[in-house]
Amino acid sequence: MSDLAQAALRTALMIEAGDGLPVIQNAVRTLAGPLGYDRFLLFSASTSHEDRIERVYWVEGDWFADGGRADADTYVRRCPVTRHALDAREPFFWSKVDAPDGERYRVVRSPRGAGVHGLQIPVFGPLGLEGAMSLGGQRIDASASVRLALTLVATTAFHAARRLLEAPASKPGRLSEREREVLGWTASGRRQAEIAATLGLSERTVENHLRRIRQRLGVATTPQAIRIAIGNGDIAG
Amino acid sequence: MSDLAQAALRTALMIEAGDGLPVIQNAVRTLAGPLGYDRFLLFSASTSHEDRIERVYWVEGDWFADGGRADADTYVRRCPVTRHALDAREPFFWSKVDAPDGERYRVVRSPRGAGVHGLQIPVFGPLGLEGAMSLGGQRIDASASVRLALTLVATTAFHAARRLLEAPASKPGRLSEREREVLGWTASGRRQAEIAATLGLSERTVENHLRRIRQRLGVATTPQAIRIAIGNGDIAG
DNA sequence: GCCTTGTTGAGGGAAATCCCCCATTGCCGC
DNA sequence: GCGGCAATGGGGGATTTCCCTCAACAAGGC
Numbered sequence: 001m002s003d004l005a006q007a008a009l010r011t012a013l014m015i016e017a018g019d020g021l022p023v024i025q026n027a028v029r030t031l032a033g034p035l036g037y038d039r040f041l042l043f044s045a046s047t048s049h050e051d052r053i054e055r056v057y058w059v060e061g062d063w064f065a066d067g068g069r070a071d072a073d074t075y076v077r078r079c080p081v082t083r084h085a086l087d088a089r090e091p092f093f094w095s096k097v098d099a100p101d102g103e104r105y106r107v108v109r110s111p112r113g114a115g116v117h118g119l120q121i122p123v124f125g126p127l128g129l130e131g132a133m134s135l136g137g138q139r140i141d142a143s144a145s146v147r148l149a150l151t152l153v154a155t156t157a158f159h160a161a162r163r164l165l166e167a168p169a170s171k172p173g174r175l176s177e178r179e180r181e182v183l184g185w186t187a188s189g190r191r192q193a194e195i196a197a198t199l200g201l202s203e204r205t206v207e208n209h210l211r212r213i214r215q216r217l218g219v220a221t222t223p224q225a226i227r228i229a230i231g232n233g234d235i236a237g
Numbered sequence: 238m239s240d241l242a243q244a245a246l247r248t249a250l251m252i253e254a255g256d257g258l259p260v261i262q263n264a265v266r267t268l269a270g271p272l273g274y275d276r277f278l279l280f281s282a283s284t285s286h287e288d289r290i291e292r293v294y295w296v297e298g299d300w301f302a303d304g305g306r307a308d309a310d311t312y313v314r315r316c317p318v319t320r321h322a323l324d325a326r327e328p329f330f331w332s333k334v335d336a337p338d339g340e341r342y343r344v345v346r347s348p349r350g351a352g353v354h355g356l357q358i359p360v361f362g363p364l365g366l367e368g369a370m371s372l373g374g375q376r377i378d379a380s381a382s383v384r385l386a387l388t389l390v391a392t393t394a395f396h397a398a399r400r401l402l403e404a405p406a407s408k409p410g411r412l413s414e415r416e417r418e419v420l421g422w423t424a425s426g427r428r429q430a431e432i433a434a435t436l437g438l439s440e441r442t443v444e445n446h447l448r449r450i451r452q453r454l455g456v457a458t459t460p461q462a463i464r465i466a467i468g469n470g471d472i473a474g
Numbered sequence: 475g476c477c478t479t480g481t482t483g484a485g486g487g488a489a490a491t492c493c494c495c496c497a498t499t500g501c502c503g504c
Numbered sequence: 505g506c507g508g509c510a511a512t513g514g515g516g517g518a519t520t521t522c523c524c525t526c527a528a529c530a531a532g533g534c
Binding site: 176177178179201202203204205208209212 | 510513515
């Protein structure tokens with residue numbers, strides 16, 4: 001335990017200074033391996049589509065109980081535990097238990113016994129959930145110290161991975177005059193048909209504008225677009 | 238340095254297990270004091286309107302250069318560095334430098350020289366910014382290790398403080414606790430069905446809550462409810 | 475006890491939104 | 505001139521939200 005904290009900090013520093021995904025992976029493996037974690041998952045998520053998991057940066061280990069034959073990417077997106085990260089407010093431990101009707105995942109305070117256990121660490125930013133890291137294994141150290149240490153490392157790893165892998169992509173994000181106008185009326189409680197009448201457009205056009213707005217802001221629903229646009233100063237709060 | 242990581246982890250654990258603000262304060266002081274930090278600030282914030290700082294949990298030390306005669310709460314709300322936390326995506330160091338036309342704050346990679354320096358650590362959650370912790374001093378250790386260690390501790394401290402201080406009372410907004418929760422997730426792009434799953438409710442109930450929210454706020458549509466609720470400070474912007 | 479409020483849930487149907495594609499027009503820059 | 509983009513509009517169908525009513529239960533005040 002006295003080594004843990006130092007190792008975690010050293011790992012985080014190494015990850016921050018790293019220049020590639022392999023550095024991150026090695027650093028995490030070296031730290032978490034001795035603690036019983038041999039399955040790793042790192043992904044970015046956004047509140048955009050229904051399929052909220054946007055990009056899988058790293059998936060490794062026998063998550064699938066079939067030796068990895070399933071398509072990792074697809075599996076990850078459907079994994080109940082992965083998806084639970086989208087609802088979580090804090091890091092949490094989980095257990096996969098065998099039930100008569102197949103496998104069941106449960107969020108637990110401290111996993112024990114046979115089966116696969118893990119730790120999920122959501123990563124948040126100014127706009128909410130931005131990604132998560134998941135670590136699992138058969139016999140894991142699930143103490144509070146490990147949770148804190150891995151939270152530090154996972155958060156650092158996520159930011160580093162995103163910086164490295166997401167670098168080229170950047171978004172303009174701002175709305176056009178017309179789009180601000182449409183969104184402004186929407187925020188004022190007007191329905192699409194009303195806005196169309198007000199602005200002298202067809203309902204179809206208003207709808208298209210709203211879709212484009214959602215796309216540009218990278219959000220899934222119009223209510224969310226309102227919130228983001230207010231945050232951006234695109235429309236009045 | 239080899240002590241730092243251990244001390245940080247120990248501090249975080251102590252804070253998590255603590256049962257009062259004094260425990261948190263002592264823990265932070267003990268860790269950060271030897272690193273040169275003697276001014277502390279912990280507050281909750283929402284990204285809603287102008288006055289984004291919601292509640293100051295802890296302010297201590299000579300932040301004001303006048304020995305603390307100014308109203309701490311007021312000062313904190315206006316402090317440029319404090320406000321910068323609202324725009325930050327990650328922890329950052331800052332420096333207060335003397336300029337011909339008064340004091341100036343600057344965000345820097347590594348503060349040095351005379352003057353007051355500090356570290357700001359924003360804390361995020363599913364709905365975006367939730368609060369921040371600021372630590373300052375005349376001669377601070379501004380290494381990457383310290384940044385990481387204090388990030389861990391500050392994040393833990395914020396969650397603990399909120400849990401302890403925000404538990405009993407909540408704001409008098411027209412919306413009930415549950416309603417704010419539902420509306421908050423809606424503003425984060427979740428659909429009714431998803432919110433139902435997250436909160437363990439039927440879709441019907443979520444729908445009923447949203448209708449009641451609209452009724453209470455006196456608005457016609459949910460997007461408008463988002464805007465009004467943000468304006469009222471009922472949900473995070 | 476009685477009344478209010480918060481929270482939960484339902485049935486049934488109407489309305490609105492959202493999604494995929496597509497096309498036209500006009501403007502701007504290279 | 506040509507490519508790119510904003511603005512406009514459409515077809516057609518799948519989801520989602522919204523609206524009305526009704527009901528049960530727990531907690532708290534009077």
